[in-house]
Every structure is written in C-alpha cells, then in structure tokens.
Amino acid sequence: AQKITQTQPGMFVQEKEAVTLDCTYDTSDQSYGLFWYKQPSSGEMIFLIYQGSYDEQNATEGRYSLNFQKARKSANLVISASQLGDSAMYFCAMREGEGMDSSYKLIFGSGTRLLVRP
Amino acid sequence: KAGVTQTPRYLIKTRGQQVTLSCSPISGHRSVSWYQQTPGQGLQFLFEYFSETQRNKGNFPGRFSGRQFSNSRSEMNVSTLELGDSALYLCASSLVVGRNNEQFFGPGTRLTVL
Numbered sequence: 001a002q003k004i005t006q007t008q009p010g011m012f013v014q015e016k017e018a019v020t021l022d023c024t025y026d027t028s029d030q031s032y033g034l035f036w037y038k039q040p041s042s043g044e045m046i047f048l049i050y051q052g053s054y055d056e057q058n059a060t061e062g063r064y065s066l067n068f069q070k071a072r073k074s075a076n077l078v079i080s081a082s083q084l085g086d087s088a089m090y091f092c093a094m095r096e097g098e099g100m101d102s103s104y105k106l107i108f109g110s111g112t113r114l115l116v117r118p
Numbered sequence: 119k120a121g122v123t124q125t126p127r128y129l130i131k132t133r134g135q136q137v138t139l140s141c142s143p144i145s146g147h148r149s150v151s152w153y154q155q156t157p158g159q160g161l162q163f164l165f166e167y168f169s170e171t172q173r174n175k176g177n178f179p180g181r182f183s184g185r186q187f188s189n190s191r192s193e194m195n196v197s198t199l200e201l202g203d204s205a206l207y208l209c210a211s212s213l214v215v216g217r218n219n220e221q222f223f224g225p226g227t228r229l230t231v232l
Contacts, residue, residue, distance in 0.1 A: 035221070043206055045223035091161065103174040104149045104212045104221060108161035 002027050004092050004109035012115050013082045020067070021077040021112045023092035029053075032096050034075040035106065036066065039089040048090075051075055082116045089113050120144065122211050122224035130230045136197040139227045143190050143211030149173075150192040151221065152184060155206040164207075167192050196229075204231045 003026040013019040025034065036048040051059045051066045059066045067076040079086055090113075093106040123142045131137050143150050152164040163176040167186035184194040190211075196203055206228050210221040 037223070042225070043208075043228070044225045045208060045210070047220055047222060050220060093161075104151055104166055104168075104210075105163050105174045105176075106151070106153075106161075106210075106221065107163070108153075110160050 002029075002094060002096060002107045004094055004107055006092055006109035006112050008112045009110070010113040010115070012117055013079075013086075014117050015084060016081055018078060018080045019082055019114065021079070021090050021092075021114065023075045023077065023109060025073050025075060025092075025094050027073075027094065027096060029096045031102075032094055034066070034068070035093040035095070036064070036075075036077045037091045037093060038086075039091060039111070041088070045091070049077065079114075084116050084118060087114060087116045122209060122222055124207075124209050124224040124227050126227060127225065128228050128230075130232065131199050132232050133199055133201060135199050136195065137199060137229060138193055138195045139207055139209075139229075141192045141194075141209030141211075141224060143192070143209075144213075144222055147211035147213050147222075148190055149212040150186055150190060151210045151212075152192070152194050153208045153210065154178075155208060155226075156202075156204070161208075164194065199231045201231050203229065205229060 005024045032053045034051045038046045049061045049064045063080045065078045089111045091111045092109040125140045149168045151166040166174045170186045181197045186192045206226045208226045210223045212221045
C-alpha cells in the first residue's frame with residue numbers, strides 16, 4: 001500500500017541557512033508523482049514543488065529543490081536561505097500514476113513543523 | 119486568475135445535523151478532490167470528481183457524499199454529524215491536461231461539531 005513517512009515532527013533552522021526536510025515513500029507503482037506543500041497557520045495548503053517518477057533531473061522552484069533518490073524511495077525538500085515566512089507545516093504527498101488518466105488522489109505524510117529563528 | 123474558493127469558511131453544527139460544503143475550482147480545472155484534516159488522523163482523502171463523475175473514494179462512511187456540477191463546482195455533504203467530524207475540510211482542483219500534476223488547494227472550511 002502507498003505510504004508517506006516524514007520522520008521529523010519539528011525542526012528549527014536559523015534564518016538565512018538551508019534546511020532539509022525528509023520524506024520517504026512506499027509504492028508498488030512504477031509511475032507516480034511526489035509533491036511538497038506548505039501549510040501556514042491560516043490553514044491553506046500552498047503547492048511548492050513536484051517531482052515525477054520518470055523525471056531524471058531533480059525539481060527546483062526558486063529557493064525550493066527536491067532531492068529525489070528513487071532507489072532509496074526518498075524525496076527530501078531542501079529550502080535554501082530560510083526566511084522567517086518559511087515557518088509553517090510542510091507536507092510531503094504522493095500521487096500514484098501520472099497524467100490525466102490517473103486519479104488525482106494524494107496520500108500525505110504526517111508533516112514537519114519548521115520554525116525559522118531570527 | 120481566482121484561486122480555489124470554499125464556502126463557508128467556518129461552520130458550527132450540532133450532532134445529528136447535516137452540512138453541505140461548497141468548492142469552486144480554478145477556472146478551467148476539471149478535477150476536484152476533497153480532504154479531511156484532523157490533528158489525530160492528519161490529511162485524509164475523501165473523494166475525487168472528474169467531469170461530474172466520482173473517480174475515486176477514500177475510506178469514509180456513507181454519511182460522507184459529494185457531487186460535481188457541469189461547471190466543475192463541487193459540493194460535499196455530511197449527514198448525521200458526529201463529534202469526530204470536526205475538522206478542516208480542504209478542496210483541491212487540478213487542470214487535467216497531459217502530464218500536468220499540480221493540485222491547488224482552497225483555504226478550507228473549518229467545521230466544528232458540538
């Protein structure tokens with residue numbers, strides 16, 4: 001069965017430093033997608049970055065990059081140059097299959113609460 | 119372009135009542151998914167609608183139901199509310215074109231059952 005594991009319930013990082021949030025996944029599908037979302041205290045889920053299982057390059061979006069290690073089934077999020085506004089919950093999620101023919105159902109991990117210290 | 123909107127934002131109900139939540143996806147998005155978020159269970163998938171058809175359903179009792187209209191707007195209904203239904207209900211929409219995979223979430227409806 002699909003499963004997402006985030007082993008860090010909470011993390012601290014100093015402002016302007018980089019931080020890595022861990023995510024491992026389990027699936028028997030060959031085709032899948034991995035997502036990271038940010039959830040501030042307001043509750044809205046903000047899409048950060050996406051990595052497809054067949055993508056050979058690690059995804060990057062501004063200060064966010066995804067360290068994708070397929071053989072190890074890990075998809076860690078790296079935030080460079082942390083800002084105070086990065087303080088939030090971060091969720092890793094997986095979708096089995098890619099493209100319009102597959103369901104858009106997401107399986108989420110339990111999340112990591114990141115606190116950026118000034 | 120307007121984002122995903124959900125109404126109402128906050129709702130207080132009592133046990134045994136029923137509730138309807140609404141979600142308007144981003145214009146042009148055809149897939150709408152619903153999730154329940156609680157401190158104990160985290161984020162759990164409820165169901166997904168695509169072109170007015172339920173494409174996938176999570177492991178929730180039949181009290182939870184939904185539908186999608188021809189304009190892609192979606193509603194979910196919870197009947198005979200229980201205390202454990204108190205949660206943040208999130209709706210997400212997707213464009214569904216080629217390999218586009220991004221899903222955009224609305225601000226959520228926070229339901230409290232007393």
